Amino acid sequence: MSSKHKEQSEAQKQQAHIDQKLAQVRHLVLDVDGVLTDGRLYFDNSGNELKTFSTLDGHGIKMLQKSGVQVAIITGRRSSVVERRAHDLGVHKLIQGREDKFTALRELFGDDGYRLEDIAYVGDDYPDLLVMNRVGCPISVPNAAPPVRERAIWVTEARGGEGAVREVCDRIMKAQGTFDAALAPYLQTV
Secondary structure (H helix, E strand, O other): OHHHHHHHHHHHHHHHHHHHHHHOOOOOOOOOOOOOOOOOOOOOOOOOOOOOOOOHHHHHHHHHHHHOEEEEEEOOOOOOOHHHHHHHHOOOEEEOOOOOOHHHHHHHOOOOOOHHHEEEEOOOOOOHHHOOOOOEEEEEEOOHHHHOOOOOOOEEEOOOOOOHHHHHHHHHHHHHHHHHHHHHHHHHHH
């Protein structure tokens, strides 16, 4: 077998491994700054914080939740904008202002009977490693800090705030065989 074929075979095995992990996901947990946003902080002249979110990510989250996967958000910063975005998306599990994200994760799921191997977590910075090193499916965005990318089983093609979460949601649904059903209502013709 040529080295090119070996590389392709290895890449296919890696993708199959990722899809196998994604097929087990029951909970998707997201960081905010750098994952749901581009990571930049905007402030107006009155000191109000502004954030931009991708509508693609938002719709992906809604579709994923309808497919049966629970979505949660853990962020190190506090922001009323994040609270509103979570509410608009129907994300009821939200913890803000926490740097110890693993403790926050345990509080978030409490007595829900969760298993760490059933959790996918998307992060981009050092505080995310506390969770990523423990869950079954650690995922990173390409604009993440190098140690975060190195510990992820998959790095999305899209950057944080630019459709990365949508990419994750779609791939989870594809791995679980729910994507076609989720997409079907949008493919109907008159």
